[in-house]
Amino acid sequence: MATEKNEKMEQIVSLAKRRGFIYPGSDVYGGLSGTWDFGPLGVSLKRNIMQLWWKMFVEDREDMYGVDAAILMNQKVWKASGHVDTFTDPLVEDLETKQRFRADHLLKDAGFSPDGLGLEQLTQLIKDNDIKSPNGNALSDVRTFNMMFKTTVGPIDDESSISYLRPETAQGIFTNYKNVLDSFYPDLPFGLAQQGKAFRNEISPRDFIFRSREFEQMEIEYFVDPAKWEEAFEHWRQQVWKWTQALGLPDENVHELEVPEADRAHYSKRTIDFEFDFPIGKEELLGLAYRNDFDLMNIQNATGKNMDYLVKGTNTKFVPHVIEPSFGVERAVMAVLTAAYTEDEVNGETRTFLKLSERLAPVKYAVSPLVRNKPELVQKAREVYDALKKKHGAVMWDDNGNIGKRYRRQDEIGTPHCVVVDFQTLEDGTVTIRERDTTQQRRESIEELIS
Ligand code: ATP
Numbered sequence: 001m002a003t004e005k006n007e008k009m010e011q012i013v014s015l016a017k018r019r020g021f022i023y024p025g026s027d028v029y030g031g032l033s034g035t036w037d038f039g040p041l042g043v044s045l046k047r048n049i050m051q052l053w054w055k056m057f058v059e060d061r062e063d064m065y066g067v068d069a070a071i072l073m074n075q076k077v078w079k080a081s082g083h084v085d086t087f088t089d090p091l092v093e094d095l096e097t098k099q100r101f102r103a104d105h106l107l108k109d110a111g112f113s114p115d116g117l118g119l120e121q122l123t124q125l126i127k128d129n130d131i132k133s134p135n136g137n138a139l140s141d142v143r144t145f146n147m148m149f150k151t152t153v154g155p156i157d158d159e160s161s162i163s164y165l166r167p168e169t170a171q172g173i174f175t176n177y178k179n180v181l182d183s184f185y186p187d188l189p190f191g192l193a194q195q196g197k198a199f200r201n202e203i204s205p206r207d208f209i210f211r212s213r214e215f216e217q218m219e220i221e222y223f224v225d226p227a228k229w230e231e232a233f234e235h236w237r238q239q240v241w242k243w244t245q246a247l248g249l250p251d252e253n254v255h256e257l258e259v260p261e262a263d264r265a266h267y268s269k270r271t272i273d274f275e276f277d278f279p280i281g282k283e284e285l286l287g288l289a290y291r292n293d294f295d296l297m298n299i300q301n302a303t304g305k306n307m308d309y310l311v312k313g314t315n316t317k318f319v320p321h322v323i324e325p326s327f328g329v330e331r332a333v334m335a336v337l338t339a340a341y342t343e344d345e346v347n348g349e350t351r352t353f354l355k356l357s358e359r360l361a362p363v364k365y366a367v368s369p370l371v372r373n374k375p376e377l378v379q380k381a382r383e384v385y386d387a388l389k390k391k392h393g394a395v396m397w398d399d400n401g402n403i404g405k406r407y408r409r410q411d412e413i414g415t416p417h418c419v420v421v422d423f424q425t426l427e428d429g430t431v432t433i434r435e436r437d438t439t440q441q442r443r444e445s446i447e448e449l450i451s
Contacts, residue, residue, distance in 0.1 A: 009279040012337050013208050015352070019413050021045065021337075021362075022209060034205030034213030041413055042333070044362035044394065046216075049332050050195055052246060052359060053218050057193055057239070064191045064220070065180050069172025071197060072153060072163050077171050080302035081295065087167055088144035090122050091203050094133035095140055102203045103142040106131055116262035119143065147200045165199035170324065172196075173221045174295040178307065188309060188320060189232055191222035195329075207280045209330040216329035223309070223320035226293070232323045233270060233290055240274055240288055240325060247332060248357045249339050253277040254285070267294035276335045285331050291322040336360060340414060346439055353436055354414030363415040366398045368406055370422040381421035384431060387450045388419070411436055419449065 016022040021042035025035025038046055058064045078084050090103040103122045107114040110131050114122055122142040125131070133139055149165040152158075166172065173192045180192060195218045205211050224232040237256075244254045259271040268289050276285040296307040296319050308317040340354040358364060365388050369381035378399075389395040396415070398406050403420065410418050420432040430443040 006279070008338075008341065009208065011352075012279065012334075012341055015341070015354075015412060016042065016208075016337065019409075021413075022333075025214075034202055034211075036209050036212055036330070041362040045336070045356075045360060046329060046333055048360045048362070049247070049336065050216075050218065050329060053243070053327065054193075054195065056243065056246065057191075057218075057220060061191075063186065063189060064193055065184065065186065067173060067176050067180070067192050067194050068196065069169070069176060069194060071166050071172075072151075073166060073171065073175065075162050075164070076302060077175060078148065078164050080298040081171055081174075082298075083148060083164075083167060083171075084146070087148055088146050089203055090119060090142045091145040092126065092133075092142050093140040094135055094137045096137040097133070097135055099133065099135065100145075100203055101133060101139075103139075105204065106133070106139075116260070145201075145203055147202065149199050149201050166197075167200050168198050168326075169194045169196050169217045169219045170221060170295070170326065173219060174299060177221070177223070177296060177299075178305065181309070185312075187312065189222060189224040189228070191220050193218070193220045195219075207278075207283075209334055210278065210280065210283065212330055218327040218329060220325050221291075221295075222323040222325075224323060225311075226318060226321040229269075229290055229321045229323065233288070236288055236323050236325050237272065240286065243327070244274070244276075244285075244335075246359075247336050247339075248355075248360070249276060249335055253339065255282060257284075265289070265291075265294075267292045276331075276338075278334060278338055285335055286325065286327040289324045289326070291324050293319045293321050295322060296320065351408065351411060351439075353411035355437060356414035356416075358416050361394070361414045361416055363394050363396045363410070363413060364392045365395045365417045365419055366406065366410045366415050367395060367419045368397070368399045368403070368421070370403065370420055372399050376426060377421055377423070380425055384419060384421055384446055384449070387446075391450065407434060407439075 019041060020039035023037045023039055024031045025037050026032040058066045091100055092103045093100050103126065104114040107125060112125060119142045126139055131139065148167050151163055151165065152161040153163045154161050173194050176192065196216065197214060198217045199214050202211055202213050205213055222232055222236065253276055255275045257273040257275050259273055264271045268291060271287065271289040273284045274286045275282045300307040307319045309320050310317050340356045342355045343350055343352050367381055367385040367388060369377040371377060385395060385397050398410065407418055416436050418434040422432060425431050430445050431449060432441050433444055434441045
């Protein structure tokens with residue numbers, strides 16, 4: 001089973017590279033571990049996912065406000081939020097090669113449950129069970145490793161110029177809570193949403209884009225009356241399911257993991273990790289956490305600025321509590337590719353195709369003339385291409401190779417419809433439309449197709 005799973009992962013990685021979805025970062029220079037570049041089709045898929053999210057959770061709602069905060073933030077943000085002191089992972093070193101690994105990952109791989117254990121307990125577990133590094137060598141004691149990328153801002157390199165590449169987008173939302181309150185004074189509950197890059201110096205990035213050092217998040221901080229947090233939590237739980245369905249992920253492959261108290265952040269009274277059956281196993285796709293008033297109180301205490309919300313028309317004031325749904329874009333892309341990757345048999349041959357929804361597919365229509373050497377066919381096909389492109393944007397001109405090869409190529413990139421202009425087109429103005437999922441072909445008039 002494990003090999004089968006790894007095989008599927010390899011097939012997806014290979015298709016993603018071959019067809020221009022995702023390439024290893026800095027590949028031409030030998031790569032940079034934990035970084036990935038999105039190619040022409042990957043960037044379309046990723047943007048379609050991000051746009052769908054923005055539409056569902058910001059544009060289609062009355063209670064949501066978008067923000068786009070700077071990635072570099074005042075170092076006080078990360079001190080107050082606890083990231084400078086506690087945003088760490090447990091690290092062990094191979095005593096021979098000095099290679100570093102995540103202690104909890106090595107233990108999980110060996111069949112143990114390390115969640116919630118402290119450094120000493122992790123070290124003990126490794127010693128008691130003689131866990132070795134993947135190279136077969138003895139391991140060091142476990143210590144903490146801070147995952148934030150440190151940098152300096154401005155020309156002077158001293159303590160005061162230290163900043164960090166943000167390890168989450170959430171803090172850029174909390175720091176704007178008061179600004180949005182002052183500008184709009186929304187009724188409670190209301191939310192702020194942000195999409196953007198986050199950076200984590202993961203000890204061992206792995207599993208394709210699942211664990212990268214640079215990735216993208218889509219986060220919501222939903223501010224609520226403290227007495228009503230459970231209602232809001234339930235609302236967002238349902239919204240998350242709507243989201244996974246909109247991505248085309250089968251319900252049976254999405255699982256809620258109620259995070260036990262010992263593994264939750266100390267301020268969180270409830271957290272659900274939504275896991276997905278990735279080819280690498282059942283792993284976290286996104287998180288939903290009740291964060292209490294932890295973040296706003298940190299800001300209030302650190303800055304002395306009041307974070308109260310005054311309920312309109314009353315004297316009631318409180319610091320709102322927060323429900324945080326936190327989505328990773330790369331993990332969404334990987335889940336979508338996993339769910340869409342399909343093999344079937346056509347005319348006795350195995351066919352690979354991506355069963356992407358119309359909304360997410362990077363290319364909606366591919367247009368081609370049946371043959372390349374008939375100028376009248378090419379000209380007609382160009383007219384159809386231009387008209388479709390004007391309407392849908394995501395339309396590809398594809399006249400490479402024979403028609404069978406074109407269909408295969410378009411299947412592999414998930415194009416739902418291939419339009420072919422042939423000799424009959426010149427006679428009656430109809431074209432062949434070949435559907436990806438069924439491989440069925442039908443004829444339709446050009447006017448019908450375009451309208
Ligand atoms: P994990 O336990 O897998 O390291 P996490 O619990 O640290 O993840 P959060 O801090 O809750 O993750 O971040 C919210 C979301 O951001 C995750 O659910 C995931 O989708 C995404 N994410 C976090 N770390 C990474 C990473 N290194 N690469 C890609 N996506 C990530």
